[in-house]
Each structure stands twice: as C-alpha cells, then as structure tokens.
Amino acid sequence: MDKLLEMRGIVKRFGRVEALRGVDFHVNRAEVVGLVGDNGAGKSTLVKTIVGVYHPDEGEIYWEGKPTIFRDPGEARAAGIEIVYQHLALIDLLSISRNIFLGREPVKRIGPIAFLDRRAMDEQSWEIIKSIGLRRLRSPSERVAKLSGGERQSVAIGRAMHFKAKLLILDEPTAALSVRETRKVLDHVLEVKNQGVSVIIISHNIYHVYEVSDRIVVLDHGRKILDVRKEEVTPEDVIEVIRKGEPLQKAGS
Amino acid sequence: MATQTASSRKSLLLLISQHPELGVIASFSIIALAFLVISPDKFPTSSTLYSILTLAGELGVTSIGVAFLMITGEFNLSVGSVYALVPMFVVLMVDAGMDMLLASVIMLSVAFGIGVLTGYITVRTGIPSFITSLGMMMFLRGILLAITGGFPVRLEGSHWLTDVLNGAVGVEGLRTSAAWLLALTLIFLIILDYTPYGNWTYAVGASPATARELGVKVWRVKLVNFGISSLLAGLAGLMALSRFKIVDPTLGQGLELEAITSAVLGGCLLTGGYGSIFGTFLGALLVALTRVGLVLAGAPAYWYSAFIGVILIIATIINTYVVRKFVTSG
Numbered sequence: 288m289d290k291l292l293e294m295r296g297i298v299k300r301f302g303r304v305e306a307l308r309g310v311d312f313h314v315n316r317a318e319v320v321g322l323v324g325d326n327g328a329g330k331s332t333l334v335k336t337i338v339g340v341y342h343p344d345e346g347e348i349y350w351e352g353k354p355t356i357f358r359d360p361g362e363a364r365a366a367g368i369e370i371v372y373q374h375l376a377l378i379d380l381l382s383i384s385r386n387i388f389l390g391r392e393p394v395k396r397i398g399p400i401a402f403l404d405r406r407a408m409d410e411q412s413w414e415i416i417k418s419i420g421l422r423r424l425r426s427p428s429e430r431v432a433k434l435s436g437g438e439r440q441s442v443a444i445g446r447a448m449h450f451k452a453k454l455l456i457l458d459e460p461t462a463a464l465s466v467r468e469t470r471k472v473l474d475h476v477l478e479v480k481n482q483g484v485s486v487i488i489i490s491h492n493i494y495h496v497y498e499v500s501d502r503i504v505v506l507d508h509g510r511k512i513l514d515v516r517k518e519e520v521t522p523e524d525v526i527e528v529i530r531k532g533e534p535l536q537k538a539g540s
Numbered sequence: 541m542a543t544q545t546a547s548s549r550k551s552l553l554l555l556i557s558q559h560p561e562l563g564v565i566a567s568f569s570i571i572a573l574a575f576l577v578i579s580p581d582k583f584p585t586s587s588t589l590y591s592i593l594t595l596a597g598e599l600g601v602t603s604i605g606v607a608f609l610m611i612t613g614e615f616n617l618s619v620g621s622v623y624a625l626v627p628m629f630v631v632l633m634v635d636a637g638m639d640m641l642l643a644s645v646i647m648l649s650v651a652f653g654i655g656v657l658t659g660y661i662t663v664r665t666g667i668p669s670f671i672t673s674l675g676m677m678m679f680l681r682g683i684l685l686a687i688t689g690g691f692p693v694r695l696e697g698s699h700w701l702t703d704v705l706n707g708a709v710g711v712e713g714l715r716t717s718a719a720w721l722l723a724l725t726l727i728f729l730i731i732l733d734y735t736p737y738g739n740w741t742y743a744v745g746a747s748p749a750t751a752r753e754l755g756v757k758v759w760r761v762k763l764v765n766f767g768i769s770s771l772l773a774g775l776a777g778l779m780a781l782s783r784f785k786i787v788d789p790t791l792g793q794g795l796e797l798e799a800i801t802s803a804v805l806g807g808c809l810l811t812g813g814y815g816s817i818f819g820t821f822l823g824a825l826l827v828a829l830t831r832v833g834l835v836l837a838g839a840p841a842y843w844y845s846a847f848i849g850v851i852l853i854i855a856t857i858i859n860t861y862v863v864r865k866f867v868t869s870g
Contacts, residue, residue, distance in 0.1 A: 377750070429557075
C-alpha cells in the first residue's frame with residue numbers, strides 16, 4: 288500500500304527518560320489512524336517528532352517515500368502536515384482571521400510592498416467559520432479571547448482543514464467539546480478522509496477514535512503494543528490493551 | 541427593533557475592542573477642552589498648535605519605535621542614550637570635515653546595530669529586555685560623557701540636512717519635524733495593521749511560543765523591531781540636533797520613560813501583543829499639549845511632571861478596564 292508517512296525504530300530521549308523506545312509507525316494515504324494510550328505513553332511525543340518540534344535520537348522517517356526529518360513545524364507545514372495541538376495554538380489577543388492566517392497571510396502587492404489582503408482573510412475566515420458551524424456566527428474580526436473552549440477548538444480545526452494538508456494530526460480534538468461539537472469534529476475527520484487526506488487522531492475517548500479510524504495503534508511507555516485494522520478489534524478490546532499495557536490475548540489463543 | 545439595538549451594541553463593543561486608541565482620543569479631547577476654557581484667547585491659535593507639534597516631533601518619532609517594540613513584547617530603555625549618541629557622533633564627524641548626510645547614514649546604521657545587539661543579547665540569554673536595555677542605556681551614556689568630558693558639542697556651519705530634518709516653515713513656528721512625525725506614524729501604522737510583518741509583530745508580542753509553532757520567525761521579528769526602535773530614536777536625535785545645533789551629553793535623559801508614557805497613553809500593553817501606533821502618536825501629542833497648555837495657563841513649569849503623572853495613571857486605569865472588559869474576557 289502507498290505509505291504517506293513511515294517511521295522506523297524511532298527513539299526519543301529526554302535526559303535519561305526514553306519517551307519513545309523504538310517505535311515503528313506508518314500512515315497510508317487517505318487513512319485515519321487512531322493513536323491511543325495512557326498518559327505518558329508517548330503519543331504527543333510521537334506526533335511532535337513527526338512535525339519537527341522534536342528530532343529523533345534514533346530511527347528513520349520517510350515522508351512520501353523520501354527520508355525526511357523536518358527541522359521545524361514550519362517546514363512540516365510547508366510539506367503538507369497540519370497539526371492541531373491540544374493547546375490549540377491560538378493567540379487570544381488576535382482576531383479570528385489573523386489567527387487563521389498567521390504565518391501564511393494572503394497578500395496583495397502594490398509595487399514592491401506586500402500588503403495583507405484583509406478582504407480575502409475576512410472572506411475566507413467567514414467561510415471557515417460557517418463550515419465549522421460555530422453555534423453563534425462570529426465576525427472574523429472578533430478576538431479569540433472572546434470565544435468559548437469549543438469555539439476555539441473549532442477555529443483551530445477549521446484552520447488546519449482550510450489549508451488542504453496531506454496529513455492532518457489532531458491531538459485530543461474532542462477533549463473540551465460538547466456532544467454536538469464533538470459530532471461536528473468527527474464528521475469533519477470523515478469528510479477530509481473522503482477528500483484523500485490522511486488523519487492521525489489522538490484521544491482518550493476510545494469510542495470517538497474507534498468510530499472514525501481505519502486502524503488503531505496503541506502506545507504504552509514508549510512502545511507500540513497494538514497496531515490493528517479496526518475490524519479486528521472491539522473498542523472494549525482496545526481499552527483492555529491500554530489497561531493491561533500488553534498486547535491482545537484473544538480468548539482461546 | 542430589539543435585534544437592531546443588540547447588533548448595534550455588539551458592533552460598538554467590537555469597535556471598542558479593536559481600537560486601543562479610543563481612550564487617548566477621549567483624554568486628549570478632555571484636556572484640550574480644559575485648556576481651551578482656561579486660556580480661551582491664547583490656546584486656540586496656530587502658534588500654539590505649532591509649539592505642540594514641535595515638542596511632539598522628537599518625542600513622537602522616538603515613541604513610535606518604542607511602541608512598535610512594546611507591541612512585540614519588549615522594552616528598549618536605551619533609546620534616550622541613542623537619541624544623544626547619534627547626533628553627538630554626527631557633529632564630531634561633520635566638524636572633522638565629513639558630509640552630514642554620510643555621517644547621519646553611518647550613525648543611523650550604528651543605531652540600528654545597537655538595537656539589534658540589545659535584542660540579540662535579550663533573546664539569546666533570556667534576560668528581560670528591561671535589564672539588557674537598561675545596561676545598554678548606561679553603557680552608551682557613559683561613553684558619551686567620557687568622550688565629551690561632559691561638555692556639549694556644537695554643529696559648525698550650516699547644512700541643508702538640518703533644514704530637511706527640522707527646519708522652520710514660515711515664521712509662526714511650524715517645523716518640518718511635524719511632517720516627519722506624521723509620515724512615520726502613517727508608515728508604521730500601515731506596517732503594523734496592513735502587512736504580514738505587522739501580524740507577526742502582534743503575534744510575537746502576544747505569544748512567542750505559539751507564533752513559533754505557526755512558523756513565524758520569532759527571533760528575526762524581535763531583532764528587527766529592536767533595531768527599528770533604536771533607529772527611530774537616532775533619527776529623532778538628529779531632529780533635535782537640527783533644531784538646537786548643539787548636543788549636550790545629557791540630551792535625552794528620561795526620554796525613554798516619556799516614550800513609554802506616550803505608548804501606554806496610546807493604549808499599548810506592557811505585556812505586548814496589543815497597542816496602536818496612531819494612539820501612540822496621540823499620546824506624544826498629549827504630552828506636548830500638556831506641557832504647552834500649562835505654560836499658557838501660567839502654571840509654573842515644575843507642575844508639568846506632576847500633571848503628566850496623574851494623566852498617565854488615570855489613562856492607564858481606563859485602558860486596563862477597557863482591555864479587561866472588551867478584549868481579553870470571554
């Protein structure tokens with residue numbers, strides 16, 4: 288199968304702590320991978336290693352078949368990886384539209400000077416706000432400080448989806464959301480998958496992950512202990528694996 | 541009807557939250573009105589306006605750079621020293637026979653470099669810029685005093701550049717510094733609010749870690765903005781030289797605090813990420829207005845500082861309230 292991202296034998300140490308201990312991990316094209324595990328299992332470290340926040344101490348990373356280690360998140364973003372962090376990476380003091388386009392602002396050139404294309408920013412932001420279905424429609428020029436937790440999450444996800452990534456990484460996307468907002472997010476995951484985008488979704492809620500994933504990967508103390516197609520397991524099996532911290536023992540085997 | 545009021549109320553709130561300069565517009569109007577009542581015949585004249593603009597010129601140009609850096613989340617206390625250092629060396633070079641334009645370009649580049657160096661020390665070590673720029677301020681002032689022995693230096697002969705930077709226009713007291721102030725206000729207002737670089741500046745000031753995650757080159761923005769604050773202070777120093785033709789080694793002492801005053805009056809937060817160049821312009825005008833107004837009202841000059849102190853505190857209370865109420869609260 289055509290692998291979009293492949294990681295082999297990834298080791299990441301912080302001082303004497305081994306956060307990742309030889310992890311093999313891959314994502315196929317247009318595949319949704321659920322990445323689960325208990326606190327401290329290494330899920331966030333793994334995705335931060337993908338986007339270049341951390342650099343692996345050992346192991347190889349292949350992006351679209353080529354050995355690639357991104358130096359920083361900007362490079363990963365330019366290559367087509369969008370990440371929505373648990374902390375959302377939104378700036379309270381800035382408006383919604385300035386947040387959405389921060390670091391890749393649309394410009395209009397007048398002579399040698401590149402001006403912000405504020406109309407394009409506001410119009411596209413408005414489209415994003417409508418498409419993510421904020422409960423109350425918000426003006427793109429409202430500051431993010433004014434939004435509720437769920438609305439912020441929606442803006443962060445809307446931003447990531449707007450830029451047509453090849454790989455979308457969602458770190459705990461439903462943690463702060465209402466039932467209705469959670470539904471929206473999960474629908475969005477399936478929607479981008481249908482557009483051919485690959486997704487890595489990290490969550491504590493196994494049922495949310497299970498619902499949208501094609502494949503489920505469980506990490507435990509920096510090791511991969513499960514990597515199966517969804518059809519092969521039930522959500523309860525996954526929870527059992529996470530709880531025990533050891534691979535699945537099928538009844539009778 | 542009800543929804544109409546609700547939506548107009550909502551757009552009013554949006555207006556307040558988007559314009560940090562509303563507070564300074566209000567205080568400016570009130571204080572101007574007060575002086576109008578106190579001295580109705582002397583205050584509303586063109587020569588009063590020109591005096592205010594002349595006083596605001598050098599302070600305003602310095603304040604724009606300080607405000608721009610403050611929005612980036614950093615301080616530069618060395619602007620007062622740079623304000624004296626640049627014209628001092630220009631005078632020494634010109635009196636030694638160098639062309640004034642060339643000397644000015646060299647010294648403005650040096651000023652930019654001093655700012656970048658202060659910024660580099662700040663971001664490299666993680667020491668607050670309040671301290672690094674305080675050290676730079678003392679270092680530069682010491683150099684000035686040491687090489688002049690504490691005596692002022694005089695610019696000999698006449699130079700066309702002094703007429704451009706701060707020459708008299710007409711006989712009523714209008715000077716070209718007013719045009720520089722207006723032009724620089726406009727330029728930096730446009731950079732801040734209408735270019736990607738301005739967006740990065742806000743973001744770096746509000747949350748450098750997040751800005752970095754989103755691909756903004758945080759270091760570069762900070763270093764450049766340190767450089768700009770120093771460059772504008774140097775330019776303002778040349779404007780002062782053009783007005784007085786003499787540079788005292790203590791020139792500009794306390795200017796850094798007056799510049800911060802203008803920026804804060806204009807709505808800039810000390811914590812970065814929020815502020816207004818137009819507001820800062822009005823802040824500098826307000827400081828100048830107060831000084832001129834008090835003189836016209838016949839108050840002893842000593843009262844000026846006390847008056848500014850009170851205005852600063854009241855304006856900051858109002859600005860803080862506005863920010864809490866309309867900007868940062870959910």
